[in-house]
Amino acid sequence: MLAKRMIACLDVRDGHVVKGVNFAGLRDVGDPAALAAGYAQAGIDEIVVLDVTATFESRTALIATIDRVARTIFVPLTVGGGVRSVDDAARLVDAGADKISVNSAALRDPSLITRLADRFGRQAVVVAIDARLRGDLQVDARLRGDLQVDARLRGPRYDVLSRSGTVIERSDAVAWAQEAEARGAGEILLTSMDRDGTKRGFDCELTASVSAAVGVPVIASGGGGTPEDFAAVLTTGLADAALAASIFHRGETSVGELKRYLADRGLPVRLESGVSC
Amino acid sequence: MNVAIVDYGAGNVASVKRAVEVLGATACLARKPEELVAADLTIVPGVGHFRLPADRLDDGWRTAIRAHLERGRPLLGICLGMQWLFEASDEAPDSAGLGLIAGRCTRLPGHVKVPHVGWNTLDDRPAGSRLLAGLSPAASMYFCHTYAAPLGPTVVATTSHGHPFAAAVERGLVFGVQFHPEKSGDAGLKVLANVLSARRNESNDAR
Numbered sequence: 001m002l003a004k005r006m007i008a009c010l011d012v013r014d015g016h017v018v019k020g021v022n023f024a025g026l027r028d029v030g031d032p033a034a035l036a037a038g039y040a041q042a043g044i045d046e047i048v049v050l051d052v053t054a055t056f057e058s059r060t061a062l063i064a065t066i067d068r069v070a071r072t073i074f075v076p077l078t079v080g081g082g083v084r085s086v087d088d089a090a091r092l093v094d095a096g097a098d099k100i101s102v103n104s105a106a107l108r109d110p111s112l113i114t115r116l117a118d119r120f121g122r123q124a125v126v127v128a129i130d131a132r133l134r135g136d137l138q139v140d141a142r143l144r145g146d147l148q149v150d151a152r153l154r155g156p157r158y159d160v161l162s163r164s165g166t167v168i169e170r171s172d173a174v175a176w177a178q179e180a181e182a183r184g185a186g187e188i189l190l191t192s193m194d195r196d197g198t199k200r201g202f203d204c205e206l207t208a209s210v211s212a213a214v215g216v217p218v219i220a221s222g223g224g225g226t227p228e229d230f231a232a233v234l235t236t237g238l239a240d241a242a243l244a245a246s247i248f249h250r251g252e253t254s255v256g257e258l259k260r261y262l263a264d265r266g267l268p269v270r271l272e273s274g275v276s277c
Numbered sequence: 278m279n280v281a282i283v284d285y286g287a288g289n290v291a292s293v294k295r296a297v298e299v300l301g302a303t304a305c306l307a308r309k310p311e312e313l314v315a316a317d318l319t320i321v322p323g324v325g326h327f328r329l330p331a332d333r334l335d336d337g338w339r340t341a342i343r344a345h346l347e348r349g350r351p352l353l354g355i356c357l358g359m360q361w362l363f364e365a366s367d368e369a370p371d372s373a374g375l376g377l378i379a380g381r382c383t384r385l386p387g388h389v390k391v392p393h394v395g396w397n398t399l400d401d402r403p404a405g406s407r408l409l410a411g412l413s414p415a416a417s418m419y420f421c422h423t424y425a426a427p428l429g430p431t432v433v434a435t436t437s438h439g440h441p442f443a444a445a446v447e448r449g450l451v452f453g454v455q456f457h458p459e460k461s462g463d464a465g466l467k468v469l470a471n472v473l474s475a476r477r478n479e480s481n482d483a484r
Contacts (some may be wrong), residue, residue, distance in 0.1 A: 016430070075461075217392075
């Protein structure tokens with residue numbers, strides 16, 4: 001049976017892992033290769049490395065980081081942050097990335113998704129979507145019953161923002177996910193900007209609405225704080241995988257404990273290394 | 278132990294190389310058929326489209342791979358490389374596989390999420406497989422594919438995603454895995470080690 005994947009995200013800046021709260025207040029938490037090795041040992045199913053600065057200078061550092069991580073771990077490695085072209089992606093693949101995550105560049109030029117899929121295969125193309133509940137829907141709870149408000153609530157509910165989290169690029173996260181799939185995305189990495197860094201739980205409604213609308217796997221991200229949060233997004237949220245950073249980095253929940261919790265609730269997870277002698 | 282990894286431009290060769298090297302073997306990326314002559318083990322990796330190996334691995338390569346097997350040396354196909362060991366694939370109906378194993382690869386069914394991405398179990402494992410020796414019954418491997426090989430007499434493990442397909446095949450010294458052993462943690466490294474020791478055993482038998 002296909003297991004639900006637990007994915008650790010390493011936000012990297014200049015060769016160091018940092019973790020922000022709501023994309024701000026970056027804080028150094030350690031060496032990427034050492035962290036990745038620890039997670040692989042603990043049973044993580046996949047590692048995602050995101051270059052959170054993605055400046056020209058950080059490119060070289062990122063290549064070196066990916067090379068070191070890929071020599072250390074033998075689980076799938078996804079890399080993203082500032083990938084603007086097939087050539088950018090090729091350098092990361094050469095350094096050891098199995099999959100490439102694209103975000104802002106795909107929003108600016110959606111044909112990039114197709115070009116990446118043509119070059120590396122669609123299984124290597126992850127389209128990252130940063131979604132946020134529409135501003136006008138966040139304040140409207142008291143106004144339910146108003147016909148105009150109700151009509152709005154039935155329409156698209158989530159905006160898509162660029163990676164920096166400052167510009168609204170699309171008005172419907174579900175439609176953008178469907179377009180990304182049609183253009184060649186092999187997976188959707190869906191981050192709730194409302195929940196990211198808050199540990200208030202994943203946005204199950206957002207995740208379910210996207211997952212039900214596409215035929216490719218959806219990775220839920222943003223807000224995972226407790227094992228219960230993971231169970232919720234993998235069931236009612238219809239997520240195929242769940243990604244977290246800070247709860248793993250800070251040791252608040254170990255990968256092993258999390259997986260045992262999920263297994264006890266009947267969710268398919270990979271519990272052991274699989275080698276018997 | 279020299280491992281030749283056939284590099285025909287289908288990605289992930291570096292990952293396979295790193296995994297083989299961790300196991301103590303020497304790995305080289307083979308870009309010409311002649312480079313298989315010194316290989317103890319030949320690996321055909323690959324992710325992407327079936328037409329890539331079908332078109333790029335021409336008669337020169339096919340002859341070299343068959344000669345490699347005739348020298349008593351094992352061959353391992355990984356993912357797309359395994360599918361290429363079969364006769365054909367619906368992904369590229371006009372392109373021919375190597376045909377070492379009978380059957381045609383087909384697309385996974387539409388009612389499940391495709392690509393099939395993630396860790397899945399190896400089921401229906403007959404006893405005595407050299408390829409999967411030492412794996413526990415619960416062993417899971419990392420898969421990432423859209424097309425899959427059919428069930429048949431050479432299958433030593435099946436996996437289900439929508440329907441059951443060949444997760445691993447074994448016929449003499451011809452081995453194939455739909456999963457990525459280089460991305461399947463310790464269990465995957467064990468499979469690679471098993472293929473390396475298939476070569477070691479052949480050497481001992483010859484002595």
